[in-house]
Amino acid sequence: MxxxxxxxxxxxxxxxxxxxxxxxxxxxxxxxxxxxxxxxxxxxxxxxxxxxxxxxxxxxxxxxxxxxxxxxxxxxxxxTGDAILYAIVGENIEAVEMLLEHLEKIGKFTPETQGVEITAHSAFTCDITPIILAAHKNNYECIKLLLDKKATILHPHDIRCLCKECVQAKAEDSLCFSRSRINTYQALTSPSLICLSSKDPILYAFELSYELRRLSNIENEFRNEYQELSRKCQSFSVNMLEQVRGSKELEIVLNHTTNAWEEVTEKKSANFCQNLARLKLAIKLRQKDVGDCLTCKS
Incomplete structure (x- = not known):
């Protein structure tokens, strides 16, 4: 030395x-x-x-x-820079936990960026945050650690949004803007993230699948990516529904109602019981695989 x-x-x-x-x-x-x-x-x-x-x-x-x-x-x-992203890629849970505690201790952790700093030397783009990357990996433990720290993923604005932020991002680099949106949606379709963050995972998957299908018809350059993510949401819903055991559970699932169902059908009624509300919602939102699964079980 x-x-x-x-x-x-x-x-x-x-x-x-x-x-x-x-x-x-x-x-x-x-x-x-x-x-x-x-x-x-x-x-x-x-x-x-x-x-x-x-x-x-x-x-x-x-x-x-x-x-x-x-x-x-x-x-x-x-x-720390982007070190936490490397820890997530390597699925090193202990290192992720240590880095999160350190970032909190030095006051760098925020719910939006989770303390990551992307530099010119980084292998990651600036839209990649720890929770987005953990969701891409579908790493349940990493996602839970981050959610426990109040980490968030901001849902992309509507594709036709004309807010200052969206207009500026499109003007600077439209391809990068579109890729950033796909990265976010890819994270939002993570089964582990949906289960950990949604009060009604099946409904959330329905709505997200429908939104992604709509985007596939608007963003032609990324049609395949959006269609694949839409199918991923449907597969998640089917996998959840396949866990149903017994007629009582099936009855609860088939007839489960929400405000979202009323909004989609533009109906409001006090007699929603025993009307196959969840099945009808799946059909309305074009969740064919889900509809087939529920029909077979019923």
Whole structure:
């Protein structure tokens, strides 16, 4: 290891950083700790330095599943950047939990961005947040951790929305804008997210499937993607309904009513019982697979 002298030049700084990243790659926690102490007392090098693969020591520790090293680096306030996204990609639940606690502690966590910082070196686009990525992975544990911290996914505006934000995003890069919308919808169709965040998962899946089918007819460039997501919602509903056991459960499901049903049918009645409301809603929202499933069970 390098010895610190009174004068630190650029060459020494570069050597410190190479040594720091090498020790992180090797998982040498004590070696990293010694260099961090040098940094703390002298500022001899940048602890947020990157290797040729554009990885910081924190990224390396996450990739190597080195929890002890992650904890040490966070104690020395290394920049978290997009590290939590790497932890989610690797489905490293313990690292995700540690990073969330750290982001809360330093006041960076917000429900909208969840503390992630996308830079020019990041492999992720700026629309990807931890909960969106966790939903893409359909990782139940990660999603629950984030929802418990009040993380949110903002539902995309209507495709024809003329608000300032949408108009500006379309003008700057219409393709990026459309891709961002698809990324969000892909997250919203996550079965784990639907189960954890919706009071009525089946109804939510009905409505989302219908919305996605409508978008497939508007955004021709992404027709296939939207149709696939719509089918995914239908499959979720069918899988949920296939869990129904016994005539009593089936009766409850078939006749379940909501305000959404009244709005769709433009009817309001006090005699909704025993009228197959959920089946009729599935048909109204063109949920063919769901309708077939309910018909077979009835």
């Amino acid at each position: 390098l010895r610190y002298e009174n004068t630190i030049n650029a060459q020494d700084t570069g050597l410190y950083e190479k040594q720091f990243l090498l020790l992180a790659e090797r998982g040498d926690v004590e070696g990293v700790r010694k260099l961090l102490e040098i940094h703390k007392s002298t500022g001899a090098f940048n602890i947020n330095c990157l290797d040729p693969l554009r990885r910081s020591a924190l990224h390396i520790a996450i990739e190597n599943d080195n929890i002890e090293l992650i904890e040490l680096l966070l104690d020395y306030n290394i920049s």
